Amino acid sequence: MHAPDRPAAPPATPAPAATQAAVDVRRASVVYPSADAPVHALSDIDLTIAQGEFVSLIGPSGCGKTTLLRVIADLEPITSGTVLVNGLTPHDARLARAYGYVFQAPALFPWRTVLANVMLPLQIQGRDKAAAEAIAREQLGRVGLTGFEKKYPWQLSGGMQQRVSIARALGFEPKILMMDEPFGALDEITRDGLNDQLQQLWQRERRTVVFVTHSIAEAVYLSTRIVVMSPRPGRILKIIDSTLPDARTLDLRDTPEFMALAHEVREGLADGHGAGHGGH
Amino acid sequence: MHAPDRPAAPPATPAPAATQAAVDVRRASVVYPSADAPVHALSDIDLTIAQGEFVSLIGPSGCGKTTLLRVIADLEPITSGTVLVNGLTPHDARLARAYGYVFQAPALFPWRTVLANVMLPLQIQGRDKAAAEAIAREQLGRVGLTGFEKKYPWQLSGGMQQRVSIARALGFEPKILMMDEPFGALDEITRDGLNDQLQQLWQRERRTVVFVTHSIAEAVYLSTRIVVMSPRPGRILKIIDSTLPDARTLDLRDTPEFMALAHEVREGLADGHGAGHGGH
Amino acid sequence: MAARLTFTQRWLPVATVLLAVLALWYAGAVGLNKAGAIERVLPNSHPNGDWTVSDLVSVTLNMERPVLPAPHQVAADLYSSLVDWPLDSPRNLLYHAAVTAQSTLVGFVLGTLLGVVLAAAIVHSRTLDRALLPWIVASQTVPVLAIAPIVLVILGSLGFSGVAPKATIAMYLCFFPVTVAMVQGLRAPQKIETELLHTYAASKLQAFWLLRMPSALPYLFPSLRVAIAAGLVGAMVAELPTGAQAGLGARLLTGSYYGNTVGIWSALVLSALLGLALTLAVAALERLVLRRGRAA
Amino acid sequence: MTFARDASTPVAKAVFALIASLSLAAAFWWLVGQAQQQPDFKPGPLVAPLLAVLFMAGLSVRRLAALDGQAWYGTATAALFGLWLLYFWQVGVTLFDVPRVLLPSPAWIGQMLVDRWDTLAGDWVQTVGKAVVVGWALGSGLGFAVGVAIDRAPFLQRGLLPLASLTSTVPLVAVAPIMVMWFGFEWPSKAAVVVLMTFFPMLVATLAGLQAPAKLELELMKTYAAGYARTLLDLRLPMAMPFLFSALKVNATLALIGAIVAEFFGSPTVGLGFRISTEAARMNMGLVWSAIVVAAVTGSVAYALLVQLERRVAFWHPSVRSK
Amino acid sequence: QAEKVVVQMKWVPQAQFAGYYVAAAKGYYKAAGLDVTIKPGGPDVSPVQVLAGNQADAIVNWMPDALAAREAGVPLVNIAQIFDKSGLMLTCKKASGVATPKDFKGKTLGVWFGGNEYPFLNWMAKLGYKPDTDVKVLKQGFNVDPLLQNQAACISTMIYNEYWQVVDAGVKESDLVTFFYEKEGVASLEDGLYVLEGKLKDPAFVARMGKFVKATLQGWNDAVKNPAEAAKIVVAADPSGSATLKVQERQMKNVATLISNAGTAKMGYLEPAAYERTVKVLLAGGSSPVIKKDPGKAAYSHAVFEASKK
Numbered sequence A, B: 001m002h003a004p005d006r007p008a009a010p011p012a013t014p015a016p017a018a019t020q021a022a023v024d025v026r027r028a029s030v031v032y033p034s035a036d037a038p039v040h041a042l043s044d045i046d047l048t049i050a051q052g053e054f055v056s057l058i059g060p061s062g063c064g065k066t067t068l069l070r071v072i073a074d075l076e077p078i079t080s081g082t083v084l085v086n087g088l089t090p091h092d093a094r095l096a097r098a099y100g101y102v103f104q105a106p107a108l109f110p111w112r113t114v115l116a117n118v119m120l121p122l123q124i125q126g127r128d129k130a131a132a133e134a135i136a137r138e139q140l141g142r143v144g145l146t147g148f149e150k151k152y153p154w155q156l157s158g159g160m161q162q163r164v165s166i167a168r169a170l171g172f173e174p175k176i177l178m179m180d181e182p183f184g185a186l187d188e189i190t191r192d193g194l195n196d197q198l199q200q201l202w203q204r205e206r207r208t209v210v211f212v213t214h215s216i217a218e219a220v221y222l223s224t225r226i227v228v229m230s231p232r233p234g235r236i237l238k239i240i241d242s243t244l245p246d247a248r249t250l251d252l253r254d255t256p257e258f259m260a261l262a263h264e265v266r267e268g269l270a271d272g273h274g275a276g277h278g279g280h
Numbered sequence C: 001m002a003a004r005l006t007f008t009q010r011w012l013p014v015a016t017v018l019l020a021v022l023a024l025w026y027a028g029a030v031g032l033n034k035a036g037a038i039e040r041v042l043p044n045s046h047p048n049g050d051w052t053v054s055d056l057v058s059v060t061l062n063m064e065r066p067v068l069p070a071p072h073q074v075a076a077d078l079y080s081s082l083v084d085w086p087l088d089s090p091r092n093l094l095y096h097a098a099v100t101a102q103s104t105l106v107g108f109v110l111g112t113l114l115g116v117v118l119a120a121a122i123v124h125s126r127t128l129d130r131a132l133l134p135w136i137v138a139s140q141t142v143p144v145l146a147i148a149p150i151v152l153v154i155l156g157s158l159g160f161s162g163v164a165p166k167a168t169i170a171m172y173l174c175f176f177p178v179t180v181a182m183v184q185g186l187r188a189p190q191k192i193e194t195e196l197l198h199t200y201a202a203s204k205l206q207a208f209w210l211l212r213m214p215s216a217l218p219y220l221f222p223s224l225r226v227a228i229a230a231g232l233v234g235a236m237v238a239e240l241p242t243g244a245q246a247g248l249g250a251r252l253l254t255g256s257y258y259g260n261t262v263g264i265w266s267a268l269v270l271s272a273l274l275g276l277a278l279t280l281a282v283a284a285l286e287r288l289v290l291r292r293g294r295a296a
Numbered sequence D: 001m002t003f004a005r006d007a008s009t010p011v012a013k014a015v016f017a018l019i020a021s022l023s024l025a026a027a028f029w030w031l032v033g034q035a036q037q038q039p040d041f042k043p044g045p046l047v048a049p050l051l052a053v054l055f056m057a058g059l060s061v062r063r064l065a066a067l068d069g070q071a072w073y074g075t076a077t078a079a080l081f082g083l084w085l086l087y088f089w090q091v092g093v094t095l096f097d098v099p100r101v102l103l104p105s106p107a108w109i110g111q112m113l114v115d116r117w118d119t120l121a122g123d124w125v126q127t128v129g130k131a132v133v134v135g136w137a138l139g140s141g142l143g144f145a146v147g148v149a150i151d152r153a154p155f156l157q158r159g160l161l162p163l164a165s166l167t168s169t170v171p172l173v174a175v176a177p178i179m180v181m182w183f184g185f186e187w188p189s190k191a192a193v194v195v196l197m198t199f200f201p202m203l204v205a206t207l208a209g210l211q212a213p214a215k216l217e218l219e220l221m222k223t224y225a226a227g228y229a230r231t232l233l234d235l236r237l238p239m240a241m242p243f244l245f246s247a248l249k250v251n252a253t254l255a256l257i258g259a260i261v262a263e264f265f266g267s268p269t270v271g272l273g274f275r276i277s278t279e280a281a282r283m284n285m286g287l288v289w290s291a292i293v294v295a296a297v298t299g300s301v302a303y304a305l306l307v308q309l310e311r312r313v314a315f316w317h318p319s320v321r322s323k
Numbered sequence E: 001q002a003e004k005v006v007v008q009m010k011w012v013p014q015a016q017f018a019g020y021y022v023a024a025a026k027g028y029y030k031a032a033g034l035d036v037t038i039k040p041g042g043p044d045v046s047p048v049q050v051l052a053g054n055q056a057d058a059i060v061n062w063m064p065d066a067l068a069a070r071e072a073g074v075p076l077v078n079i080a081q082i083f084d085k086s087g088l089m090l091t092c093k094k095a096s097g098v099a100t101p102k103d104f105k106g107k108t109l110g111v112w113f114g115g116n117e118y119p120f121l122n123w124m125a126k127l128g129y130k131p132d133t134d135v136k137v138l139k140q141g142f143n144v145d146p147l148l149q150n151q152a153a154c155i156s157t158m159i160y161n162e163y164w165q166v167v168d169a170g171v172k173e174s175d176l177v178t179f180f181y182e183k184e185g186v187a188s189l190e191d192g193l194y195v196l197e198g199k200l201k202d203p204a205f206v207a208r209m210g211k212f213v214k215a216t217l218q219g220w221n222d223a224v225k226n227p228a229e230a231a232k233i234v235v236a237a238d239p240s241g242s243a244t245l246k247v248q249e250r251q252m253k254n255v256a257t258l259i260s261n262a263g264t265a266k267m268g269y270l271e272p273a274a275y276e277r278t279v280k281v282l283l284a285g286g287s288s289p290v291i292k293k294d295p296g297k298a299a300y301s302h303a304v305f306e307a308s309k310k
């Protein structure tokens, strides 16, 4: 609805061929050096995400979901293998501002108002103040926070803070959105609402989304593909293509199709889980 | 299984008549004084919990669940109304050590080992060291943490920490167990496991449990009664008696009976939610 | 910071900086002593004024009464003081270091105790919190050196002599950082931790020992490092009004009166080393107590 | 009747305790005056009533401290406490006939503050207006600048920090004469002492403050591809503010003490330190203590001002927010 | 049973106080039935405070300080005057252009404060100079650096100590100009023994002090006669370990010149005329004199001196 009449994001990345993958991970492994024994966090990951896909990563605690996301976002180096983002190395993609990242914690700056927090990435990109403010206000509106612009983060509840951080990530219209359990700390109802909004946003703008979650329902509801991971060393156990229609509403969750998918994910998880339980 | 051969808890409270309610809340209201406008957290709550019940409180964020639990536990004064715990005021009940309280965060002391953390309430109650240690080891065994006694809290994962805090609350055999979103921070699989254990524990010992949760499935799975609350000012919208059998397994969750209950809770929540969304 | 540094990673920077300091020191010695050397020393050795720059440099680095003695002069003075005299001789600087260390340590222990007790009283009493805390801050703006002579005389007339008066001055400087840190530390337990003990109906005393004290330890130790340094300063300051008796402070003073600049610097270097040793001792104590470590 | 009801509110209790204790104190003061008229004056019999006044004084402070609701109650409590301190000092000095070269009475100190305020004002300008302000600003500024500069050089940090802790144990009594020797008698040598004393606390605080941002926040800036300067300005400096302020506060008292003590070792014929040392040698303890009072008030006011400023600048920090 | 006597010196242990240390080291005090404690002083030790705080029976002090203390409420009384001449002087570098007191104008002069500034101010008043306008006054620390560093044209020195430090630092005596307060007619009495007035009412105290002064004078006599031996004793008595033989022996020789009546019966006797001369100097100290009114004869007593002759 809004996307078409906004100026396109500056062509910082060489305009990707339509067929070029948004994220392309090949035989990637990550080993954390450690005092006693090195930790094999990811082992031999192969994953290709096309432009416009919504991919969820799900798996038991400590299986390497965050690590995988961080590798793609150039926050962690890989030990072996290759990773390409829009055909570039993660480092170049980051400098080209190809993605927005939403951390599990809101990570708002307490000395900035809500509005100023959302304006931060825009200011860093050198947008002029008026434009940045307009965009920030619009994004805050989208996550239902109009009227809270002048508040400070600590004056908001946890859920509201997380919504601010989502607005902040959306503001600069990144090609790829990476979200690490963005709704982990929220109550079910608020979470449902935000799931709904995120779903609609994706519908509208079809950005590529890589999404980490613990919740099976959330993964099934949001994704076009669900990547199920095994406990340490993190491997991809199963990739499930969603059979749900692209346009979704929350009611969908009571359909047998939804339940079947959820069941499939749960089974996938249970297969890998047995050994890992309690050991993380 | 264990309960019968253990000595009964010391009769700190005057042995309650079998018919005496464990918790009796009458027309209780709580108003938080505040700089701008006082916050009406609870308004006119009436709730009676019988001995041996498992009652869940569910409701949107900020509706006053925690406040209600804290009022019962003498962590917060009420503004009007009366609260009785085992026939005593909350203050006297606390001094009589009538209850154990599990906070949302594990609240373990980082300078104490896991074992020492579980021994803490026993030491405060003046039990001798050997006895306290024996009880602590047993409780740790029950939550599946044998072998971790000498570790420090920060060497454990979040789920394990929360299990330590549950073991700590169970150790001194309180008549009433109060739990404020004890599993909120855990991943779904670990959470399922702990739900199962808690359910079995309640089966065995039939302590009175007051349980706060955001998860509908959790509430339905565990409770004998579910109290649905409305957004601020917190009121009781609906009290749902469980139609499930007392003995439960996780498979139960796929039964139509379970789903019907879950649906009823969700509807109750949705009724009260509309107005409150975004306003906490 | 990085968990473990290799030997070179740890010491190479220190060595480099030390070398830089030494180089600066030599340069400073030449620069500061130049005028005096030209005026007073070179005319004696070269009455006709035919001295060269190298003469000048060698003279500035070996003057009897320099503005800034060269490092090797200080080292030689320290060495001869430590080696040529028995340990119990007032000409051995270690003897003076021991005297100063003694009053520092006594003052430090008393100051720490006072600081902890005051902090405990303040966190438990609203009256003390409101009435006392501002005055404790104000007390530290009183220049100690100004009141030390009076304090010493007053304590003397009350029958305290020997280490006690010096330790009292050291204590006066020590207790403040400890009090401030402990007030913060004893209040560090989070609400949830306090409430946990509340649900156990724990007494105030139990809460103090089981929760407040352990939470305060991470605050206490950094303040102890500050306190021991402050205590050393206090002990040295207190040595001045006892007359030129023993101790590094007295050495600094008499060095100045006897025009012995090199002596002043030896005492200065030794007092810095003593400070370092005391700080290291506190750090070692910290490691001992917090050995079990905790999540950073 | 009304009285009984009123007395139950905390404010009424406090007012009552205040009035009662002050009148008792006045009565006791009169008693001391009377007793001293006696030729064979002995303080012994007056000790019991003294204890009574002491008790009432304690009670009045307690009652005042118990009040809630007004911001100035806290200040008032501290002020009342100080007032009682002065009162008992005066009484003690009078009662036990302490020689005034040892401990002057507050009355004499106050007298001197009034009589010699022009002298003290000149001293204040010399010591605070020149040495302290310049030294404090320069020392703290340099510490900050060097901190920012070596923040990215762990090599220099590892080398300089041990040196920093070493120099912080060198007593200023040793440094002051050297600085007088190097920089002369006027205020620059005092400012130099102050620079030396304030530089390292600020350096250490700056380094600690710049390290304060958590990994998460740094990574956030990284995902925006923010450069060093941006990260410094938008994240690390704001985050460092509470650290910088605690160093500024510590430095304020250090600077004052440093400048005063440095004046003991040579100075022009004006300055608080000069006044304290020369008047002490002339047994004019009233003036000595009034100079000390000027110094202490200056230090406390500077401290309080910095606390206020901190509340403005670091308003977001939990330690400020909770107040 | 030896009677206890505690005496507080004015400065750090040095030959300036040789008489006391010699009397102690050679057992003269013991022989007089006394157990004497000699407390060293320093710039931060105020002997008057020590006396007022009951930490000493007698102190060594200069008269300006003693009379100022008397006015400030500590009733000091001189019981014996050891030095009958003043050793205080102003030492200038010729290079700074000072040859006579007339040349002080516009120059920077280092002065010891704490009582010692009054003879100086008196002198300046006599010369018609206003301090801080005609001459710049520095509060001098207790060393000679200001002169060596050329921070001052002249500095205060004692003939027995600081003057020689200047010379030891390499400045030739021929490059120096000196002005003695004694010669300028503005001298005040230096090292003497003082006690609290009230104590003199007690005959036992007077008797004890008499013994003390007698033994002390004996010590001074030895010290004046044998400076080398006195220096050795002083160096041994220095707990800071900073004093050296060479310096102390030279100091002792110079101190001897200030006790011009050593070996005579007048040694230790406070000449009323000298006393009055000092009082006049102190009363005349320009705008703010050391003492505002003449203390009269109450500020000294010959009772102890007479007792020491018994």
Ligand SMILES: Nc1ncnc2c1ncn2[C@@H]1O[C@H](COP(=O)(O)OP(=O)(O)OP(=O)(O)O)[C@@H](O)[C@H]1O
Binding pocket: A032, A033, A034, A039, A040, A041, A059, A060, A061, A062, A063, A064, A065, A066, A067, A068, A232, A280, B187
């Ligand atoms: N910096 C690190 N150093 C060493 N080990 C690490 C580090 N970061 C993560 N690990 C380990 O790597 C593994 C994968 O961690 P990761 O954070 O990716 O898991 P996750 O799937 O995101 O778990 P969660 O669901 O709990 O967030 C874990 O076992 C973790 O302990």
Ligand SMILES: Nc1ncnc2c1ncn2[C@@H]1O[C@H](COP(=O)(O)OP(=O)(O)OP(=O)(O)O)[C@@H](O)[C@H]1O
Binding pocket: A187, B032, B033, B034, B039, B040, B041, B059, B060, B061, B062, B063, B064, B065, B066, B067, B068, B232, B280
């Ligand atoms: N100490 C307090 N002062 C003022 N208001 C408070 C305080 N504690 C809670 N509140 C307010 O009271 C209301 C009820 O809070 P409470 O914590 O009981 O909610 P909750 O149902 O437990 O929410 P959540 O699910 O987020 O834990 C909220 O609106 C909250 O903002």
Ligand SMILES: Cc1ncc(C[n+]2csc(CCO)c2C)c(N)n1
Binding pocket: D281, E010, E011, E016, E043, E062, E112, E113, E114, E115, E116, E142, E158, E161, E162
């Ligand atoms: C407070 C005070 N300062 C300086 C002197 C002068 N003075 C007298 S003796 C002496 C030591 C000389 O070797 C000095 C410096 C003093 N009398 N009192």
Ligand SMILES: [Mg+2]
Binding pocket: A065, A066, A067, A180
């Ligand atoms: Mg993760």
Ligand SMILES: [Mg+2]
Binding pocket: B065, B066, B067, B180
């Ligand atoms: Mg809650």
